[in-house]
Amino acid sequence: MNALNIKGLTKVYKGGTRALNGINLQVKQGDFFALLGPNGAGKSTTIGIISSLVNKTAGSAEIFEYSLDSQPVDAKSCIGLVPQEFNFNQFETLLQIVVNQAGYYGVPRSIAKERAEKYLKQLDLWEKRNQPARNLSGGMKRRLMIARALMHEPRMLILDEPTAGVDIEIRRSMWTFLKEINEQGITIILTTHYLEEAEMLCRNIAIIDKGIIVQNTSMKSLLATLNIETFILDLAGEHQTIALSGFEHRLLDAHTLEVDVAKEESLNNVFEQLTKQQIQVLSMRNKSNRLEELFVRLVESGREAQLAEDEQKNNKELANG
Amino acid sequence: MVNRTMIALQTLWIKECTRFLRIWIQTLVPPAITMSLYFVIFGNLIGSRIGQMGGFSYMEFIVPGLIMMAVITNSYSNVSSSFYSAKFQHNIEELLVAPIPNWVIIAGFVGGGVARAILIGIIVTCVSMLFVDISLHSIPIIIITLLLTSTLFATAGLINAIFAKSFDDISVVPTFVLTPLTYLGGVFYSLSLLPEFWQWVSKINPIVYMVNGFRYGFLGVSDVDYLYSLGLLVVFNVVLLGFAYSLINRGIGIRS
Numbered sequence: 001m002n003a004l005n006i007k008g009l010t011k012v013y014k015g016g017t018r019a020l021n022g023i024n025l026q027v028k029q030g031d032f033f034a035l036l037g038p039n040g041a042g043k044s045t046t047i048g049i050i051s052s053l054v055n056k057t058a059g060s061a062e063i064f065e066y067s068l069d070s071q072p073v074d075a076k077s078c079i080g081l082v083p084q085e086f087n088f089n090q091f092e093t094l095l096q097i098v099v100n101q102a103g104y105y106g107v108p109r110s111i112a113k114e115r116a117e118k119y120l121k122q123l124d125l126w127e128k129r130n131q132p133a134r135n136l137s138g139g140m141k142r143r144l145m146i147a148r149a150l151m152h153e154p155r156m157l158i159l160d161e162p163t164a165g166v167d168i169e170i171r172r173s174m175w176t177f178l179k180e181i182n183e184q185g186i187t188i189i190l191t192t193h194y195l196e197e198a199e200m201l202c203r204n205i206a207i208i209d210k211g212i213i214v215q216n217t218s219m220k221s222l223l224a225t226l227n228i229e230t231f232i233l234d235l236a237g238e239h240q241t242i243a244l245s246g247f248e249h250r251l252l253d254a255h256t257l258e259v260d261v262a263k264e265e266s267l268n269n270v271f272e273q274l275t276k277q278q279i280q281v282l283s284m285r286n287k288s289n290r291l292e293e294l295f296v297r298l299v300e301s302g303r304e305a306q307l308a309e310d311e312q313k314n315n316k317e318l319a320n321g
Numbered sequence: 322m323v324n325r326t327m328i329a330l331q332t333l334w335i336k337e338c339t340r341f342l343r344i345w346i347q348t349l350v351p352p353a354i355t356m357s358l359y360f361v362i363f364g365n366l367i368g369s370r371i372g373q374m375g376g377f378s379y380m381e382f383i384v385p386g387l388i389m390m391a392v393i394t395n396s397y398s399n400v401s402s403s404f405y406s407a408k409f410q411h412n413i414e415e416l417l418v419a420p421i422p423n424w425v426i427i428a429g430f431v432g433g434g435v436a437r438a439i440l441i442g443i444i445v446t447c448v449s450m451l452f453v454d455i456s457l458h459s460i461p462i463i464i465i466t467l468l469l470t471s472t473l474f475a476t477a478g479l480i481n482a483i484f485a486k487s488f489d490d491i492s493v494v495p496t497f498v499l500t501p502l503t504y505l506g507g508v509f510y511s512l513s514l515l516p517e518f519w520q521w522v523s524k525i526n527p528i529v530y531m532v533n534g535f536r537y538g539f540l541g542v543s544d545v546d547y548l549y550s551l552g553l554l555v556v557f558n559v560v561l562l563g564f565a566y567s568l569i570n571r572g573i574g575i576r577s
Contacts, residue, residue, distance in 0.1 A: 013577065051418045054577050073420040081418050087411035096339070103332025104419035106325025148415075 001064065003029045003078075003156045003187035004050065009059035011045050011211075019045040021211040022059060027204070029064070029155075032178075032188045034202035034219070036195070038299055042211040043191045044084065047160050051081045064155055077105060080154035082145045084161045090134035094125055097133060098148050105152035112151065119147040122177065139170040146174070156187040163194060175201060195291040199223070209299050223291065230287035231267075233257045236280035244273050258287065330425045330432075333416070337433025341399055348399070348437065349444060352391045356445045359387055360452040363509060375511050375542045380453045384446075385536040386508030389470065391445045393503060393528065394495065396438035396471040400430050400478035401491040408482065413575055423569045427479065427562065434475025435468065442467055456540060462547060463538035469554040470531045474499075476561040483565070483574040502528045512544040527557065 004027040011020040020042045027033045037043045048054030050061055052068065061068045066075035088097045095116055102112035120126040123143040128136065133144060142162055149157060159178070163171045171194075178201060182188050192198055198205065198219075205222055207215040215222065238254040247270060248260040259270055274281060341348040360380070368379035375382055407413040416426055449455060457463065477494075485491045506528030512520050523529050524545070534550030537543035543550070569575070 048577070052576075053414055053417055055572050073422075076418065076420040079418065081414075083411075083414065085411060087414045089407075089410060089412045091343075096336075100332055100336050101415055101419075104329050104416060104421055106328045106420075108328060109332075 001029045002026050002062070003031065003064055004189065005062040005065075006046070006050075007060050009046065009049060009061060010057045011042075011049065011054065012057045019211055020049075020056075020059075023208070023211070023213050025206055025213060025216065027156075027187060027189060029187055030182075030185055031204055032182045032202045033190065034198035034205040035189055035191045035208065036198060036205065036295060037191075037208035041208045043208055044160060045211075046208070047081070047083075047158055047189075047191065051079055051158060052076060077152065078155045080149035080152065080157045082142075082149045082157065082159040082162050084164065086133075086141050086145065088133050088141075088144065088148065091132055093130050093132055094120060094136075094144055094147075095129040097144065098151050101148045102151035107152055115151055115153070116147075119150050123147045124173075139166045142166055143170070143174065146177070150181070154186070156189065157181070158189045160191050161193060162190070163192065163197060171197070195295055199291040207295060207298055214298055219291075227263050228260050229263075230258060230260050231270075231284055232287050233259065233274075233284050234282045236282055239279065242274070242277065242279065244270060325420075326422060326425060329419065329421045330429055333421075333425065333429025334432045334436070337399075337403060337429060338436050340403060341433070341437045348395070349440065352395060352441050353444050353448050356387055356391060356448050357451075359383070360449060364452055375513075375540065377540055377542070378453070381456070381540065382511070382536075383509055384449045384453060384455060385539040386506075386532045387449070388442050388445045389466075389528075389532050389535045390503050390508055391441050392438045392467060392471050393474050393531070394499065395441045396434040397474040397478040397481075397499060398491075398495060399437040400434040400475045401482045401485070401494075403433065404430050404479055404482035405485050405488065405491050408485075408575065409488075417575065424566060426569055427476075427565050430479055431472060431475040431562075434478060435471045438471035438475070439467065442471075457538075458541035459538050461538075462551075463535065465551060466531065466534040466538055466554070469551070469558055470535070473531075473554060473558050473561060476558070476565050480561065480565050480568065483568050485574075502526050507532045507544060527553065530554070 004025065006023060006025040008022045008024065009020050010018075010022045012018050023042070023046065025035075025046075035043050035046065045054055049056045050063070050068070052072065061075075063075040063078045066078065068075045092100075098116045098120065099109065099112045102115060103109065107115070116129070117126065120129055123146060125136075125140060125143055125147060128140065133141065136144060142164075146159075146162065162178075163174055166174065175197065178188060178190075182201075188201075190198065190202060202219055204218050205215070206213050232252070233256070235255050235257055239251065239257075240254070242249065242251060242257060244259065247265070250258045252258055261267060261270065271281065363383060364380035368383070371379040373379070404413070407416075446455065478491075481491055481494050505523065506526050507523065512523050512529065515523060530545055530550035530553050533543040533545045534547045534554070537547040537550075
């Protein structure tokens with residue numbers, strides 16, 4: 001069963017901005033799915049339509065086979081939303097925020113209080129339960145939004161940049177928590193700008209740009225399309241030139257070498273050549289995350305195609321004109 | 322399903338009531354102080370020189386109007402500020418993502434405004450009892466007028482907040498429309514004191530009917546027929562509630 005089934009979703013804002021251009025997207029039940037794209041690509045609009053915060057212009061969306069148009073109550077009951085911006089009442093206590101949210105979904109108060117204890121404890125917020133939300137740190141506010149979204153025990157959780165501005169320790173604990181709830185069967189859709197987060201957590205991925213899905217596949221098969229990886233090597237001693245035959249390489253400074261390694265090439269070959277030149281490698285790392293590399297390429301190639309199309313159009317108009 | 326909807330409505334209503342009770346210094350105390358001043362200045366100091374109006378002491382005459390004035394301003398401002406704050410802080414989204422029918426959103430906010438108006442009405446009545454003995458001609462008419470008027474102005478406050486784009490926008494209507502209409506709505510005088518032309522002009526002011534309907538409930542006297550007042554209140558309520566429902570249904574001011 002599909003947790004999410006979007007067909008021909010289109011959104012044109014007042015003023016003519018076309019945020020979505022008839023996108024189709026399916027997310028399987030139980031999936032941990034990444035929806036990535038540059039700023040303004042259409043991610044938040046897509047999430048806004050799914051969660052009923054944005055009115056669509058055309059198309060349809062089904063949540064666990066419930067139509068958002070004809071069965072909105074059933075469809076909305078399946079979704080828990082963790083939005084990008086803090087959108088709780090800053091003057092209410094944590095307990096009020098989560099218990100009220102459960103109430104909006106029809107959860108009786110006694111059950112809501114039990115769940116509040118469960119989720120606030122799991123997210124390490126129980127001690128703060130009687131404090132106004134405005135007193136929380138940024139990381140705590142993010143966790144509060146996750147707790148709030150889980151209060152009605154949704155079948156699908158949508159997280160719009162849930163770890164933005166959160167320190168690495170809390171981010172890792174959030175990853176662990178999200179993995180756990182996904183293993184319990186909750187479908188998760190995640191948007192993030194931390195691509196290592198998407199690579200680490202998600203099994204499937206869609207990349208959206210300019211309101212179009214430019215890639216929709218499994219994380220494994222997407223990463224397999226990466227032909228070249230760039231490594232940075234920290235070298236002992238100072239070097240002016242280094243010869244590495246068969247590899248594109250650059251000396252970034254006297255101690256740092258950048259090497260492009262094709263998928264079919266072996267890294268041993270690089271080390272052999274360096275050893276022959278008596279160059280010692282102290283450490284090595286990827287220049288950028290693999291997914292980041294692919295993401296940039298996909299988005300850039302999309303833009304180049306768009307530019308070429310625009311140029312072709314302009315030329316035609318000039319020829320006609 | 323019905324049970325789920327009722328839990329949602331109850332949650333929203335309790336939340337709204339908790340909000341104005343939490344900030345009681347801003348919401349409950351000022352009307353009590355303002356009305357005490359009205360009673361002292363207009364009732365005791367000036368009123369004693371005016372003598373009788375409509376067959377009652379001036380103090381007795383203005384009590385229903387002053388209660389109604391507090392009810393109108395508080396029901397309006399409660400919903401306009403609460404709903405606009407929810408829009409401003411984006412926590413209106415908590416309601417929009419939930420499986421709540423749109424009428425529940427309206428009922429929850431308007432219900433909160435009505436609750437505050439009733440509480441304020443009770444407080445102002447208690448304050449007035451320190452200055453004058455209150456007579457009660459018809460308790461059902463008092464209750465019905467109070468409920469219809471507070472619902473009407475709470476709904477008007479909601480509509481104001483739906484369209485508002487800044488905090489200024491929710492203070493424009495109370496300052497430039499509501500206050501003048503209330504002061505000219507027969508709170509402090511009987512329409513019969515006015516020249517015929519101004520009596521006719523005053524009858525265009527809807528607040529005249531609310532004040533007089535309410536006064537009829539207390540004193541049994543009114544410048545207009547109380548049944549006509551109640552009828553108008555029902556019509557205004559139906560029109561404004563229908564308009565608010567249509568706005569929320571279309572997502573005006575709350576969905577992009």
